[in-house]
């Protein structure tokens with residue numbers, strides 16, 4: 001809402017709108033932080049949050065103690081032991097434009113008493129963690145929780161290779177944070193596996209990392225290939241660094257993984273260069289970033305500036321604008337997953353370039369998702385990349401919906417064998433449970449012949465489909481009784497037989 005429109009509200013109207021926004025924001029925060037399963041984009045949350053801040057700034061009398069603007073958002077799950085954070089774990093203030101970023105740095109420099117030097121860092125799309133070491137030994141690892149109380153996840157954090165159990169010096173220190181994250185490659189693989197298993201995919205690497213860390217079984221965490229970058233300390237008597245950039249080098253010398261893409265900037269022009277550089281390079285990084293963090297470099301100046309209840313005054317996050325593209329849905333295809341029979345809808349769209357790659361297909365995950373998003377053939381849709389990696393439809397554009405577009409009817413029979421589809425237990429996934437379903441049998445055979453299994457040279461999905469179509473094989477055993485005469489009848493196979 002524009003400033004002008006806010007000024008026209010009565011205090012009662014403003015209070016009512018603020019209450020609405022608080023309810024929405026709290027529900028979204030619970031989905032995001034407690035259950036690692038957000039139902040809206042980060043940018044939708046950010047916009048509503050900004051709107052609440054604008055209302056509360058214009059009408060300070062409507063601020064409530066439990067407003068999301070007054071608290072750090074995360075909450076804790078009852079399954080984990082609580083860890084009180086003696087020094088609270090803070091969040092960061094956000095800005096969404098380079099102009100606001102300039103205001104932040106200029107204001108700090110103009111108010112004086114602060115060394116005008118900044119450390120620029122990448123804002124890693126992960127989960128804030130705190131690690132406590134006594135005499136060099138890792139004794140406790142926790143989540144941020146609500147900033148005052150976090151969850152004890154020591155056993156899970158110990159499974160992460162980049163987190164040292166023993167430091168290179170026998171020091172006592174609380175490292176916080178740090179960010180625990182899931183590399184893009186592991187995120188893509190995990191979501192593919194979840195799709196095959198009929199489970200809902202994680203929305204982004206941050207939620208995937210959080211879901212993987214908040215597991216009661218450490219073996220699950222261990223299998224998820226998480227990593228970490230550390231950037232801050234609390235209560236550290238042996239600290240030698242005088243600046244944030246030196247602190248990163250000191251953390252590295254102690255044995256931590258740090259993100260090497262940091263840069264000291266002497267003025268706003270250099271900060272701007274850094275922002276531009278990583279806005280372009282972000283797609284090529286092996287981990288997700290959702291912005292840039294600018295910190296006053298001098299640690300004494302940081303101390304002098306101090307913190308509000310929620311955020312430090314010496315740092316700010318610049319959030320990248322979400323990359324979006326518009327295109328038209330031409331078809332919705334249903335495919336039967338090989339070994340599990342899960343039937344998945346995919347939107348087939350006019351090709352469009354999004355964050356550096358051409359996108360023409362986007363998974364619609366499962367029937368519930370498709371129904372909830374109400375995407376129809378002929379719709380113009382907005383696309384984004386989940387966690388900057390996987391193309392996903394955010395929403396259809398109501399104003400561009402053709403009159404002829406009708407609500408999509410979910411199939412009740414298998415697109416491959418026509419047998420009745422089922423939901424097992426409470427699953428959202430729709431499955432074909434016919435053991436003779438050709439789509440499943442061919443994919444099962446393709447898996448059997450693939451490099452990581454039997455590695456049968458030349459037996460790819462195309463050949464397998466032909467063998468099926470000609471009724472030459474119907475199961476694995478059939479592969480071993482094929483004759484030369486049968487094989488040469490297949491298209492493009494002749495040349496492959498020696």
Ligand code: IVH
Pocket residue numbers: 090091092121122123124125126127128177178179231232293312315317
């Ligand atoms: S500094 C008082 N530096 O972003 C310390 N945070 O949206 C404040 N984050 O809570 C944090 N990369 O979990 C800092 N290089 C970085 C970061 C970073 C990611 C996270 C962190 C923070 C959140 C705020």
